[in-house]
Amino acid sequence: MLVHLPILQVIVPLMAAPLCLLIGRARLAWLFTLVVSALAFLISVLLLQQVMASGTIIYELGGWDAPWGIEYRIDELNALLLLIISAISTVVLMAAHTSIQQEISADRQTFFYVLYLLSLSGMLGIVATADAFNVFVFLEISSLSAYALIALGKDRRALWASYQYLIMGTIGATFILIGIGLMYQMTGTLNMEDLARRLPEVENTRTVFTAFTFVIVGICLKLALFPLHLWLPNAYAYAPSIVTAFFAATATKVAIYLLIRFTFSVFGLSFSFTAIPLQILFLTLGLAGIFVASTSAIYQQNVKHLFAYSSIAQIGYMIVGFSISSTTGLMATLLHVFNHALMKGALFLALAAVMYRIGSVQLNQFYGLGRQMPFTMAAIVIGGLSLIGVPLTVGFISKWYLILAAIEKGWWPVAVLILLGSMLAVVYVWRVVEAAYFKPPLAANETIKEAPLTFLIPIWILVIANIYFGIDTRLSIDVAQAASLGLFQGSHGVSP
Amino acid sequence: MSLSLEAMLQLSIILPLMATFGIAITGSKPNLREGVTIATSLVLLYFVLKLYQGIQGGESISVQWWELLPGLQVSFTIEPLGMLFALIASFLWLVTTIYSIGYMRSHHEKNQTRFYVCFAIAISSVMGIAFAGNLFTLFIFYEVLTLSTYPLVTHAGTEEAKKGGRIYLGILLTTSIVFFLLAIVSTWFVAGTLDFKQGGIFGANVDLTVAGVILALFIFGIGKAAIMPFHRWLPAAMVAPTPVSALLHAVAVVKAGVFTVVKVIVYIFGLDQLQNIASSDWILYLSGFTILAGSIIALRSDNLKRRLAYSTVSQLSYVIMASLVLVPLSVTGAALHILAHAFGKITLFFAAGSIYIASHKTDVSQLNGIGRRMPWTMLAFAIGSLSIIGLPPTIGFISKWYIVLGAMEAQQLFVIAVIIASTLLNAAYFLPIIYAAFFKTEDQPVEHGEAPVLMVVALTTTATLTILLFFYSENALELAQQLLQGASYAE
Numbered sequence: 010m011l012v013h014l015p016i017l018q019v020i021v022p023l024m025a026a027p028l029c030l031l032i033g034r035a036r037l038a039w040l041f042t043l044v045v046s047a048l049a050f051l052i053s054v055l056l057l058q059q060v061m062a063s064g065t066i067i068y069e070l071g072g073w074d075a076p077w078g079i080e081y082r083i084d085e086l087n088a089l090l091l092l093i094i095s096a097i098s099t100v101v102l103m104a105a106h107t108s109i110q111q112e113i114s115a116d117r118q119t120f121f122y123v124l125y126l127l128s129l130s131g132m133l134g135i136v137a138t139a140d141a142f143n144v145f146v147f148l149e150i151s152s153l154s155a156y157a158l159i160a161l162g163k164d165r166r167a168l169w170a171s172y173q174y175l176i177m178g179t180i181g182a183t184f185i186l187i188g189i190g191l192m193y194q195m196t197g198t199l200n201m202e203d204l205a206r207r208l209p210e211v212e213n214t215r216t217v218f219t220a221f222t223f224v225i226v227g228i229c230l231k232l233a234l235f236p237l238h239l240w241l242p243n244a245y246a247y248a249p250s251i252v253t254a255f256f257a258a259t260a261t262k263v264a265i266y267l268l269i270r271f272t273f274s275v276f277g278l279s280f281s282f283t284a285i286p287l288q289i290l291f292l293t294l295g296l297a298g299i300f301v302a303s304t305s306a307i308y309q310q311n312v313k314h315l316f317a318y319s320s321i322a323q324i325g326y327m328i329v330g331f332s333i334s335s336t337t338g339l340m341a342t343l344l345h346v347f348n349h350a351l352m353k354g355a356l357f358l359a360l361a362a363v364m365y366r367i368g369s370v371q372l373n374q375f376y377g378l379g380r381q382m383p384f385t386m387a388a389i390v391i392g393g394l395s396l397i398g399v400p401l402t403v404g405f406i407s408k409w410y411l412i413l414a415a416i417e418k419g420w421w422p423v424a425v426l427i428l429l430g431s432m433l434a435v436v437y438v439w440r441v442v443e444a445a446y447f448k449p450p451l452a453a454n455e456t457i458k459e460a461p462l463t464f465l466i467p468i469w470i471l472v473i474a475n476i477y478f479g480i481d482t483r484l485s486i487d488v489a490q491a492a493s494l495g496l497f498q499g500s501h502g503v504s505p
Numbered sequence: 506m507s508l509s510l511e512a513m514l515q516l517s518i519i520l521p522l523m524a525t526f527g528i529a530i531t532g533s534k535p536n537l538r539e540g541v542t543i544a545t546s547l548v549l550l551y552f553v554l555k556l557y558q559g560i561q562g563g564e565s566i567s568v569q570w571w572e573l574l575p576g577l578q579v580s581f582t583i584e585p586l587g588m589l590f591a592l593i594a595s596f597l598w599l600v601t602t603i604y605s606i607g608y609m610r611s612h613h614e615k616n617q618t619r620f621y622v623c624f625a626i627a628i629s630s631v632m633g634i635a636f637a638g639n640l641f642t643l644f645i646f647y648e649v650l651t652l653s654t655y656p657l658v659t660h661a662g663t664e665e666a667k668k669g670g671r672i673y674l675g676i677l678l679t680t681s682i683v684f685f686l687l688a689i690v691s692t693w694f695v696a697g698t699l700d701f702k703q704g705g706i707f708g709a710n711v712d713l714t715v716a717g718v719i720l721a722l723f724i725f726g727i728g729k730a731a732i733m734p735f736h737r738w739l740p741a742a743m744v745a746p747t748p749v750s751a752l753l754h755a756v757a758v759v760k761a762g763v764f765t766v767v768k769v770i771v772y773i774f775g776l777d778q779l780q781n782i783a784s785s786d787w788i789l790y791l792s793g794f795t796i797l798a799g800s801i802i803a804l805r806s807d808n809l810k811r812r813l814a815y816s817t818v819s820q821l822s823y824v825i826m827a828s829l830v831l832v833p834l835s836v837t838g839a840a841l842h843i844l845a846h847a848f849g850k851i852t853l854f855f856a857a858g859s860i861y862i863a864s865h866k867t868d869v870s871q872l873n874g875i876g877r878r879m880p881w882t883m884l885a886f887a888i889g890s891l892s893i894i895g896l897p898p899t900i901g902f903i904s905k906w907y908i909v910l911g912a913m914e915a916q917q918l919f920v921i922a923v924i925i926a927s928t929l930l931n932a933a934y935f936l937p938i939i940y941a942a943f944f945k946t947e948d949q950p951v952e953h954g955e956a957p958v959l960m961v962v963a964l965t966t967t968a969t970l971t972i973l974l975f976f977y978s979e980n981a982l983e984l985a986q987q988l989l990q991g992a993s994y995a996e
Binding site: 394397398399400401406408409412413416417424425428429431432435439443446447480481482486 | 571573574575644645648649652659662664666667671674675678679682683686687690691693694
């Protein structure tokens with residue numbers, strides 16, 4: 010059984026999705042989905058343990074040898090991502106039933122779980138597989154279900170947001186497909202390991218160069234890297250709150266994974282950073298993203314928009330860490346992938362609770378909530394502090410490594426800019442805090458009560474995780490370090 | 506009950522935190538709640554005194570908690586300066602608690618439970634700062650202190666409090682995250698350690714330009730030391746209830762700032778190393794400028810708390826300036842000044858709070874003749890003023906004496922000139938208040954008497970100690986001198 014874990018990780022939620030349809034009743038479907046997701050979480054924990062103990066796991070689908078058959082490879086990086094996705098999915102699902110009862114009409118609630126499971130298995134599949142074409146397949150599974158999930162939003166603007174995302178996402182996926190196709194044409198293989206072996210022989214051709222560019226641009230679209238981020242704020246703001254919490258914590262992380270996988274493992278670091286001026290490009294775009302998106306966040310009236318822009322800024326930090334291209338820099342990126350999932354999971358779930366009670370997340374609806382929903386607002390404060398990077402929260406850990414990486418490289422101005430960027434986070438977080446604690450409640454909201462436990466429990470699991478992993482950093486740092494070292498060693502043509 | 510000294514060290518940080526639960530649970534019964542606070546502060550003081558006895562007996566006390574990042578422990582070590590700071594803060598917490606019971610109740614403040622909870626967290630983090638075994642640990646508690654005092658500053662919940670809170674948090678967080686954190690990570694990168702070590706950790710081969718930049722990052726990053734231009738949070742924090750201004754913004758928070766500066770100068774750079782770093786001169790001049798500018802603004806402020814706040818800004822830079830003279834005598838003076846200013850300034854703030862509670866007066870120009878209605882308060886005010894000016898028989902004289910001696914030894918004419926000018930300015934902004942209070946007649950007689958008795962007890966205690974410390978300064982002096990002797994604690 011244990012040897013089949015890599016495929017079970019993906020196949021369990023994938024098979025569960027149609028089963029959900031058979032169950033029919035929303036409440037049962039919810040329980041079923043929750044159990045499936047918890048199972049996926051359990052599998053990811055076992056996989057991580059196994060990888061940390063005995064190295065990369067290779068699983069050949071149907072017993073066919075790679076490169077003819079499809080191969081799943083789980084190394085530290087994959088295991089970390091699988092853990093993040095399945096853990097966040099499970100925690101978010103705890104609140105799902107209560108939340109969607111209010112936000113999605115009764116006849117569609119079962120579909121919601123079907124789509125949710127498809128999306129989950131899509132993301133898990135992207136991460137688990139070691140086959141480039143398989144990546145595209147799972148990317149489409151997760152994306153198509155994502156478009157539909159976003160369109161389920163109560164607000165009519167959800168349709169437009171979903172359409173925008175559909176267009177941008179499809180362009181991104183198509184670009185990736187073109188890239189993969191060109192690579193296949195040049196090498197005759199789709200297995201990543203095999204690609205990595207064969208690409209250097211043909212890397213001076215225009216085709217490979219084009220393939221690389223297509224893949225990178227496609228991924229950056231999915232990543233919502235500034236300035237390709239325009240689809241993200243509306244998609245996050247108008248999707249059902251649960252969907253936002255799930256996607257904000259996981260979807261862009263998967264794209265970061267793809268970026269790292271293709272540049273480090275498939276094309277190799279030396280090619281990736283010389284074929285196009287990736288370093289300066291990503292450094293500039295990352296920093297610009299931090300400042301532009303954080304500044305936009307400050308001016309938002311819709312708090313979901315506010316934190317959506319903040320997510321774009323946080324992606325900027327990850328990209329800056331990536332562009333430093335040192336083991337510390339990559340570690341900072343991976344730590345931030347992990348930590349940001351915890352922060353945004355907690356924050357968007359707290360917003361889901363507000364949405365549940367008030368039906369709106371406009372900033373002025375937050376007036377006086379500090380007193381009326383004390384636990385939800387305390388969660389937003391702690392999540393916000395983590396976003397700012399205060400010590401004893403996870404945000405501090407990733408910031409520490411990012412600064413250290415910049416200084417190691419001698420990039421002092423970058424270190425200063427990163428820190429200045431986090432001051433903008435203080436401003437936008439504090440707008441929410443001041444609204445909640447310094448304003449009297451709106452007349453319509455005077456009777457609002459604290460959110461039910463079905464919200465508070467998952468919210469506080471994530472809040473406590475924000476603090477716990479800011480204090481006991483062994484797990485996150487060990488895995489990030491192992492993954493980062495592994496990537497540098499495995500990347501052909503470079504010494505770390 | 507026999508606890509090991511190590512256990513007491515940890516408890517002095519953990520106990521106030523545990524007390525927050527007691528305070529929160531007993532929130533609906535004010536007497537019980539204040540009982541918890543007072544009991545906690547008594548036990549804390551007992552622990553700190555025991556620790557003091559311990560290090561006087563030559564024991565070295567340190568505790569390792571856990572490794573937060575690889576190579577970076579959260580750890581605690583007691584060294585003389587931290588001991589002095591802990592003694593000051595824990596004793597004054599007790600006095601302030603007594604005072605705030607009088608203040609908060611007569612003023613019918615709301616959310617008193619939240620007030621006492623945040624106060625206890627703040628004290629816990631002050632203890633963490635005082636006993637921090639390395640810069641990393643110190644930074645963690647430094648940030649906790651900032652955040653836990655934010656609800657205290659904005660206690661009133663008004664628009665004004667919100668504005669004050671913004672400036673407070675904005676400046677303290679920005680300086681600490683942008684400059685202080687950068688300085689710490691750079692130090693970690695350059696020196697490979699963040700431990701406090703006698704003589705500094707940079708070693709002989711460090712690039713002096715880099716070290717100079719890091720020094721500047723430290724001094725500006727430690728915003729709690731309120732060197733200009735990052736001083737504006739201090740007057741902004743004056744919107745807080747007076748007990749907060751008294752303990753936190755005249756003693757704990759600001760002293761945490763200058764304490765950190767002295768620790769960085771002595772244990773991270775080392776006096777010898779700093780002789781070669783050019784930026785230390787510039788910072789010395791800047792602190793001199795802060796002293797004078799702060800005094801001048803204080804002189805021009807009619808609001809009493811604002812005047813005291815700017816006086817604090819100026820006095821804090823005394824400590825920075827004195828330690829940057831870089832001779833042992835002046836560093837001793839700097840350490841003593843932390844003590845002297847603490848007692849003098851808390852007395853003054855206590856007095857300002859009593860005046861407000863008894864008469865609702867906030868401005869200097871309203872204080873004519875008030876000395877006859879509030880003799881105890883104004884007498885204490887006079888003693889506090891003398892100490893800040895630096896006249897005998899108050900502890901303020903002793904610290905200034907050492908600073909001046911040090912400056913003479915180092916032939917720092919600039920420092921001596923600044924001290925003379927600022928002493929005159931101090932006299933100019935304090936003496937008229939005392940004169941008006943006792944010798945002028947009231948403009949519009951309003952019947953009022955002294956403040957509530959708990960407040961008077963508190964301010965009389967600190968005023969008496971301001972004088973007593975002048976006569977019994979050996980112990981404090983001993984600690985201040987041990988700071989540079991590399992006593993047993995150092996390794």
